[in-house]
Amino acid sequence: MDGLLNVSSNPHIRSKQTTSSIMLMVVISLLPACGYGIFRFGLKALMLLSVSVIGCIFFEYLFTFILRKKPTIGDFSAVVTGLLLGMNLPPTAPWWIALVGAFFAIIVVKMLFGGLGQNFMNPALGARCFLLISFTSIMTDFNIDAMSGATPLARLEAGEKVDIVSLLTGNIQGTIGETSAICLLIGGCLLFLFGVIDLIIPLLYILSFALCIAAFGGYGFNFSYIISHILSGGLMLGAFFMATDYTTRPISKTGQALYGVLLGILTAVLRVFGPSAEGVSYAIIIGNLLVPLIDKITRPAYFGKGATKNA
Amino acid sequence: MASLTFRGGIHPFDGKDMSKDIPIKDINPGPVLVYPLSQHIGAPCTPLVNKGDHVLCGQKIAEAQGFVSAPIYSSVSGTVKDITAHRVLTGNDAQCIIIENDGMYDEVEYPAVKPVDELTNEEIIGLVKEAGVVGMGGAGFPTHVKMSVKEPHKIDYIIVNGAECEPYLTSDYRKMIEEPEKLIEGLKIYLKLFPYSLGIIAIEDNKPDCIKVFKALTKDEQRITVKALRTKYPQGSERHLIYACTARQINSTMLPADVGCIVNNVDTVLSVRSAVYEGKPLIYRIVTVTGDCIKNPRNFRVRVGTLYSKLLEEAGGFRKEPEKIISGGPMMGICMFDLDVPVTKTASALLCLSRDDVSAMETTNCINCGKCTAVCPSRLVPGVLSEHAEHFNEEEFMACNGVECVECGCCSYVCPAKRPLAQNIKSMRKIMLAKKKK
Numbered sequence: 001m002d003g004l005l006n007v008s009s010n011p012h013i014r015s016k017q018t019t020s021s022i023m024l025m026v027v028i029s030l031l032p033a034c035g036y037g038i039f040r041f042g043l044k045a046l047m048l049l050s051v052s053v054i055g056c057i058f059f060e061y062l063f064t065f066i067l068r069k070k071p072t073i074g075d076f077s078a079v080v081t082g083l084l085l086g087m088n089l090p091p092t093a094p095w096w097i098a099l100v101g102a103f104f105a106i107i108v109v110k111m112l113f114g115g116l117g118q119n120f121m122n123p124a125l126g127a128r129c130f131l132l133i134s135f136t137s138i139m140t141d142f143n144i145d146a147m148s149g150a151t152p153l154a155r156l157e158a159g160e161k162v163d164i165v166s167l168l169t170g171n172i173q174g175t176i177g178e179t180s181a182i183c184l185l186i187g188g189c190l191l192f193l194f195g196v197i198d199l200i201i202p203l204l205y206i207l208s209f210a211l212c213i214a215a216f217g218g219y220g221f222n223f224s225y226i227i228s229h230i231l232s233g234g235l236m237l238g239a240f241f242m243a244t245d246y247t248t249r250p251i252s253k254t255g256q257a258l259y260g261v262l263l264g265i266l267t268a269v270l271r272v273f274g275p276s277a278e279g280v281s282y283a284i285i286i287g288n289l290l291v292p293l294i295d296k297i298t299r300p301a302y303f304g305k306g307a308t309k310n311a
Numbered sequence: 312m313a314s315l316t317f318r319g320g321i322h323p324f325d326g327k328d329m330s331k332d333i334p335i336k337d338i339n340p341g342p343v344l345v346y347p348l349s350q351h352i353g354a355p356c357t358p359l360v361n362k363g364d365h366v367l368c369g370q371k372i373a374e375a376q377g378f379v380s381a382p383i384y385s386s387v388s389g390t391v392k393d394i395t396a397h398r399v400l401t402g403n404d405a406q407c408i409i410i411e412n413d414g415m416y417d418e419v420e421y422p423a424v425k426p427v428d429e430l431t432n433e434e435i436i437g438l439v440k441e442a443g444v445v446g447m448g449g450a451g452f453p454t455h456v457k458m459s460v461k462e463p464h465k466i467d468y469i470i471v472n473g474a475e476c477e478p479y480l481t482s483d484y485r486k487m488i489e490e491p492e493k494l495i496e497g498l499k500i501y502l503k504l505f506p507y508s509l510g511i512i513a514i515e516d517n518k519p520d521c522i523k524v525f526k527a528l529t530k531d532e533q534r535i536t537v538k539a540l541r542t543k544y545p546q547g548s549e550r551h552l553i554y555a556c557t558a559r560q561i562n563s564t565m566l567p568a569d570v571g572c573i574v575n576n577v578d579t580v581l582s583v584r585s586a587v588y589e590g591k592p593l594i595y596r597i598v599t600v601t602g603d604c605i606k607n608p609r610n611f612r613v614r615v616g617t618l619y620s621k622l623l624e625e626a627g628g629f630r631k632e633p634e635k636i637i638s639g640g641p642m643m644g645i646c647m648f649d650l651d652v653p654v655t656k657t658a659s660a661l662l663c664l665s666r667d668d669v670s671a672m673e674t675t676n677c678i679n680c681g682k683c684t685a686v687c688p689s690r691l692v693p694g695v696l697s698e699h700a701e702h703f704n705e706e707e708f709m710a711c712n713g714v715e716c717v718e719c720g721c722c723s724y725v726c727p728a729k730r731p732l733a734q735n736i737k738s739m740r741k742i743m744l745a746k747k748k749k
Contacts, residue, residue, distance in 0.1 A: 005646070006635045009737065010641075015321075248679075303551075304563075
C-alpha cells in the first residue's frame with residue numbers, strides 16, 4: 001500500500017445513472033418522432049432540426065465560454081432542448097427562426113437563470129411561445145407545396161371531422177415533431193422503459209384533458225371527437241416529453257398528479273375557449289410557473305409523522 | 312407470503328458472494344492490541360490497570376462510568392504496555408489501553424453462572440451490564456440500558472435484526488447460519504425479561520437458507536416468529552425494520568420502546584447469550600474482510616483490540632491496489648487512511664475497493680429529477696434539504712423536517728448529478744441536533 005487513499009463522507013458507492021445518460025435516453029426516445037417528421041416533411045425538416053440542435057449547443061457553449069465557466073454541453077441537455085424546439089417548429093419556417101428560438105431557449109430561459117436545473121420553465125416551450133407571439137404568421141403557416149390545408153385542430157374548431165388513422169400515423173399538418181401520435185407513443189414508451197419518466201403526469205394529463213373536452217367541447221362524450229382532440233396538435237408531444245421535464249415539474253408524486261390534472265384542464269380550456277386552436281404550450285408554461293406553489297402544498301409527510309407513543 | 316418492507320430504498324450491487332460461503336475463522340490477533348476507552352455511546356471508561364500490569368484474557372481493564380456506559384475487557388493475556396493516545400477509527404487520537412500479547416491466551420476463571428431459569432430479571436441485566444455488551448450494529452448503545460425499560464410489560468416485540476442490508480457484509484449471515492440455536496437462546500433471554508413480548512427474527516429474503524433454518528428451529532416456539540424482509544437497502548434501519556415487522560412508525564423524537572419494540576443486532580443477541588449463559592464478557596467480534604482488492608475475502612472471529620492491519624494480513628493482503636478502504640459497509644462505513652487502528656466492539660467490516668465512485672464521478676447541477684425523493688425511506692425531499700444545508704438556512708431546513716433523516720445515504724447513491732446530498736444533510740442535521748440539546 002504505497003499510494004494515498006481516498007476519503008469521503010459515506011455513502012461510498014454511486015449508481016451508474018448520470019445526468020448525461022438520462023439526457024441521452026431522452027434524445028433516443030425523441031428520434032422516432034423526429035425521423036417521421038423528416039420522412040414526411042423532407043430535408044427542410046432535417047435542416048430546421050439541425051439548425052435548432054446545433055444552435056442550442058453553440059449558444060450554451062458560447063455562454064459558458066464568455067463567462068469562463070466549465071462547459072456544460074457534455075450533459076446533452078442542449079441537444080434535448082434543440083430537438084424539442086425543432087419539433088415545435090412548422091416545416092415551412094425559415095432557418096433563422098430556429099436560430100432565434102435556440103438563442104431564446106438557451107440564453108434567456110436556461111442559462112440566465114443558472115443553467116440546467118435552474119430554469120423555471122421548459123426552455124423549448126418558452127422559445128416556442130416567444131416565437132408564436134413574435135412571428136405569429138411564420139409560426140402558424142402550415143402550407144407546404146403539394147399539401148395544403150389547415151391543421152387538424154383548426155378543422156376540429158371549425159366543426160369538421162378528422163380521420164383518426166391519419167392522426168395516428170401523422171399524415172396531417174402540424175409542426176415537425178407533433179404529427180405522428182404513434183411515433184410519439186413509441187418514444188413515450190421508451191422513456192418509460194428506460195425509467196426516465198413514470199406515467200403519472202402523461203396519463204393524468206390526457207385523462208383530465210379528455211374529461212374536460214367531454215364537458216366543455218360541445219359534443220359531449222363523443223368518442224371520436226375526444227380521440228381526435230387527444231391525438232391532434234402538440235398534446236402527445238407535450239404530455240410525454242415536455243410536461244415530464246424534470247426541472248419544471250413538481251418533485252413529489254402527489255404534486256405530479258396535481259400538475260398533470262391541472263395541465264389537462266388548462267389545455268382543454270385554452271383549446272375550447274382560447275383564441276387560438278392550440279393550447280398545450282401555454283398550458284404547460286402556466287403549469288411550470290405554478291410548480292413552486294404545488295411543491296409547497298404537496299410536501300410529502302415524513303416517515304413517522306404523527307406517530308404516538310405506546311400504541 | 313410477500314416479503315415485508317417499507318416505501319423507498321435502493322438496490323445497490325451487493326457483493327456478498329465474495330465472502331458469504333466461507334466459514335468464520337479465528338485469527339491470530341498479533342503482538343499488540345489496542346483498547347480505546349470509548350467504544351460505546353456514553354461516558355468513556357476509566358482504566359483499572361496500570362502500565363506494566365499483567366492481565367489475563369477476559370480480565371476487566373476499564374470500568375464503566377455511569378449508567379450509560381460499558382466496561383472493557385482484555386481479549387488476550389499479556390502486559391499493559393501503555394495507556395496513551397492512539398489513533399482510532401474516526402481518524403482522531405483517543406485514550407487507549409495498549410496490551411502486549413504474550414501469546415498464551417490465559418483466561419481468567421469466569422464466575423459460575425446460575426441456570427437462566429433461576430435468574431431474576433435484575434440479575435440478567437446485571438450480567439449483561441457487567442459483560443460490557445453494546446449494540447453491535449454500529450451505534451454502540453449499551454445493551455443493558457436498552458433492557459432497562461421503565462414498563463417491561465408494555466414491550467410487545469423483540470426484533471432480531473438479521474436484515475444485513477449493507478452491501479458486501481456477511482458477518483451476520485455467517486453467524487446466523489453457523490450458530491442458529493445460540494441466537495434463539497439469546498432471544499429467549501429477552502422474552503424472559505419481557506413476559507408479554509413476541510420474538511421476531513427478521514431476515515432479508517436474499518438469505519433463504521437462513522430463513523429456512525430458523526423456521527425449522529422455531530416451529531414449536533409459541534413466542535418466536537421468523538419474518539422474511541424484502542432485500543433492499545436500508546431494510547435494517549431500526550425505524551424501517553420496526554415498520555416492516557409491525558406496521559408501527561417512530562420518528563426522530565421517539566425510541567423503539569415508545570411503540571413497544573426492542574431491536575437488536577444479531578451479534579448483540581449472541582453476546583447477551585454468552586454473558587448470561589457463560590458469564591463471559593464481550594471480547595470477540597465477527598468482522599467481514601472483503602472487497603475486490605482483498606486476496607481471500609472471508610469472515611473472521613476477531614479479538615476486540617486487534618489492529619485492522621492484522622485483518623488484512625490474515626486475508627492474504629491486497630490483490631490490487633485499493634483506492635478506498637472502508638470500515639463497515641459501502642453505504643454507512645467510515646473511510647480509513649491508516650490501518651493501524653483497532654477493531655472495537657462496533658466494528659463490522661474491512662472493505663477495500665479498487666474504485667472510488669465518489670471521486671470518479673463529477674458533481675453537476677441538480678436537475679430536480681426527484682429520484683432522491685423517491686428513494687428516501689424517511690420520505691423527505693433530500694435535494695431541497697441539501698440546498699438549505701448548503702446555505703445554512705436553519706429555518707427552512709427545520710421546516711422541511713431535516714432532522715428526520717436517518718442518514719442512510721440512498722439519496723447520494725441514486726443522484727444522477729452525483730451531488731453529496733447525504734453529506735450536506737448530515738452535517739446540517741448534526742448542528743441542528745446539537746442546538747436542540749442546548
